[in-house]
Amino acid sequence: MSNNLLKGKRGIIFGALDENSIAWKVAEKAKEEGAIFTLTNAPVALRKGDIFRLGEKTGAEVISADVTQVDDLENLFQESMKILGGKIDFILHSVGMSPNVRKGLHYTELDYNYMMKTLDVSAISLHKVLQTAWNLDAINQWGSVVALSYIAAQRTYSSYSDMAQAKAMLESIARSFGYHYGNRRRVRVNTISQSPTVTTAGQGVKGFGAFYSYANCMSPLGNATSDDCAAYCISMFSDYTKMVTMQNLFHDGGYSSMGISDKLIDDCFVCTGDCDDKNPQNIEIKK
Ligand SMILES: NC(=O)c1ccc[n+]([C@@H]2O[C@H](COP(=O)([O-])OP(=O)(O)OC[C@H]3O[C@@H](n4cnc5c(N)ncnc54)[C@H](O)[C@@H]3O)[C@@H](O)[C@H]2O)c1
Secondary structure (H helix, E strand, O other): OOOOOOOOOEEEEEOOOOOOOHHHHHHHHHHHOOOEEEEEEOHHHHHHOHHHHHHHHHOOOEEEOOOOOHHHHHHHHHHHHHHHOOOEEEEEEOOOOOHHHHOOOOHHHOOHHHHHHHHHHHHHHHHHHHHHHHHHOOEEEEEEEEEEEOHHHOOOOOOOOOHHHHHHHHHHHHHHHHHHHHHHHOOEEEEEEEOOOOOHHHHOOOOHHHHHHHHHHHOOOOOOOHHHHHHHHHHHHOHHHOOOOOOEEEEOOOHHHOOOOHHHHHHHOOOOOOOHHHOOOOOOOOO
């Protein structure tokens, strides 16, 4: 069902790799809601080829850009404005990658060159996108920029590794640049902190199945799907949310406000007693 929420709006969507990507769903929904946009991804993702199918389906041109390369980003903005016939109204930053996670390195044994890459691709890239747009004055008044985050920015998830630092930085950049862009052009910048979602990036994290099931059991509404996330992104690109900026918005079925749930107590959590040595007074705990 379309409400034409993005009719007349022009966008750039980063990060559609395959049908499971959150960005893929956002592109489909943006098209449904009347937007025109370009799609972009790293050269290696373009070689995989799926993104061109999405381009055909949504009538969007695909432009190659490594999000860490400012020259690529300048070309992306200039080409997008030419193709779409004017300045940009919305941007989705749906990009993340950690070589430390990919190589399975333990958090206490991180490779620092890899860590710099993690931060560059997954966080500083948002600054590069915004600074490039700023220099080219490429975003219209009341434009909306959304980047995708995860709750590991605030809490420790043991195997999320240096992506936790990347997400904390990403959210901070959204606040800092959101101030400057808001002042200059009324452009708003937010992050959406999404539930665990079955995608290539998501499943690359060790123990993803446990992340997914635990969050699902904890959240009164269950995990938000990628389709749900796409719908939320569309609302953030629309004029109905035009006074929302510099926020990290939890989109997680209530997970971030939970401590423990009946579901976990009754059905899921079985204590094996392995942690009893961390209970120094040996208090008997009813199971
Ligand atoms: N899947 C989850 O559980 C989950 C949860 C919360 C947040 N997120 C975030 O959502 C965003 C999208 O991830 P996804 O889950 O859809 O997975 P995905 O693997 O489909 O998307 C990640 C994208 O990043 C792109 N990318 C990597 N390096 C790049 C570079 N140098 N230049 C340009 N693009 C590059 C990849 O090609 C890919 O398209 C990421 O920021 C991710 O951290 C995912």
